[in-house]
């Protein structure tokens with residue numbers, strides 16, 4: 001619960017860097033809100049990080065990253081085999097070779113890659129306590145009796161259709177469980193170089209749950225969009241979501257200039273009346289409206305109605321969708337199994353699409369629609385590309401190197417096979433290895449630069465944050481990662497985009513900077529008491545497993 005709101009009437013403290021949630025969670029000069037909880041340690045003078053630039057991110061503080069291979073992800077700025085990035089306060093003030101920086105502190109980036117942090121446009125961070133709990137699952141039970149069916153996500157996490165047994169983890173979450181799950185999951189991604197997240201935790205059982213999630217995003221200290229979605233398991237009976245968005249936007253997240261800002265959840269599988277309400281509220285509040293769009297929840301005909309390619313239908317509650325239309329303010333996740341006609345409308349209205357490659361392939365969402373997007377981009381000559389989403393750690397890592405490699409390998413598998421099938425698999429050469437021109441519906445192979453773009457600037461555009469982050473551009477805020485190319489798994493670097501996408505993983509993420517502030521330094525997160533957090537996370541895990549009556553079995 002937000003302490004400041006308890007001091008009287010609700011206030012706008014969206015500009016406060018840290019908020020206290022519990023009475024023992026007090027803001028301190030040393031470590032921010034979570035210091036009182038012991039989750040963030042005050043840095044001892046001798047600890048790692050002692051030689052990090054002092055007071056980084058504070059107004060007027062300058063430091064320079066020297067001599068790195070700088071991949072800006074801004075085509076107007078380009079790439080540099082050997083250049084510097086100057087940071088002043090929160091912002092990047094210059095990028096280029098041999099910058100003069102006066103007496104600014106220096107970070108030596110020789111042999112390292114300097115690039116913008118990764119941006120995750122769809123993540124259910126609250127599920128961190130139940131990581132890898134259902135690794136074999138598909139989305140919905142298909143009654144095969146296999147592990148994939150028995151572990152299904154819909155019942156075991158969301159608790160769909162299972163009352164009164166309450167087997168879903170989600171409905172049992174208390175606000176404190178939300179806080180530690182979100183905080184630990186956020187720090188984990190920060191450690192892996194993901195500096196911005198769109199958190200779609202469907203855990204809004206009450207106002208306290210929502211405030212706990214926002215508190216955790218702020219305590220994490222990275223850039224975040226708080227997605228206000230429904231209460232999975234329906235604990236709130238519909239009373240807090242979606243109307244609670246008005247309170248949150250007006251009292252807690254009113255500034256669009258803070259590290260943590262807001263997106264409206266507008267799921268279309270909750271019935272036409274709720275869709276109308278959530279989309280209307282979100283748009284009235286000036287927010288983006290995001291939704292999961294995938295065929296297994298009956299959404300294909302709904303998207304056909306929202307895009308106007310099929311007539312409106314009155315649903316079981318007697319409500320229709322007339323007057324509710326998709327627009328450039330929509331962020332759609334997955335987009336698997338949608339009709340060709342609806343796809344064209346989505347592309348032409350400028351709606352954004354986030355693809356969760358590993359999850360969609362594993363959990364029977366359907367084929368990740370990358371070829372579809374490439375075909376529409378070519379057909380209409382528009383900027384229509386995905387951003388990347390990690391989705392759920394119940395099933396797969398939230399690491400972005402996995403995201404990029406999955407995107408590239410999945411797309412190339414399909415395209416390569418299509419090309420091989422143009423021939424006969426037998427000599428002559430041009431039949432076993434068909435040569436262009438290829439049919440127009442076979443898009444070009446994705447390359448390393450493509451997936452890096454998906455993982456950085458596309459994510460920024462899709463969250464309306466490209467004025468602040470997504471590339472190393474003077475004037476943007478400094479969300480920067482330094483990746484070590486000297487490690488055993490990478491050295492020698494011969495192609496920077498290739499090294500990052502095909503060789504690297506989290507152990508190469510040496511330094512992480514968010515809005516100018518150094519958060520990870522020489523391989524270690526700064527000012528974090530991970531031991532204390534692990535105990536909290538285990539307590540929550542034990543509680544949730546107990547509530548659903550599931551044995552804790554490490555080898556099920």
Ligand SMILES: [Zn+2]
Nearest residue numbers: 122200292391
């Ligand atoms: Zn999702």
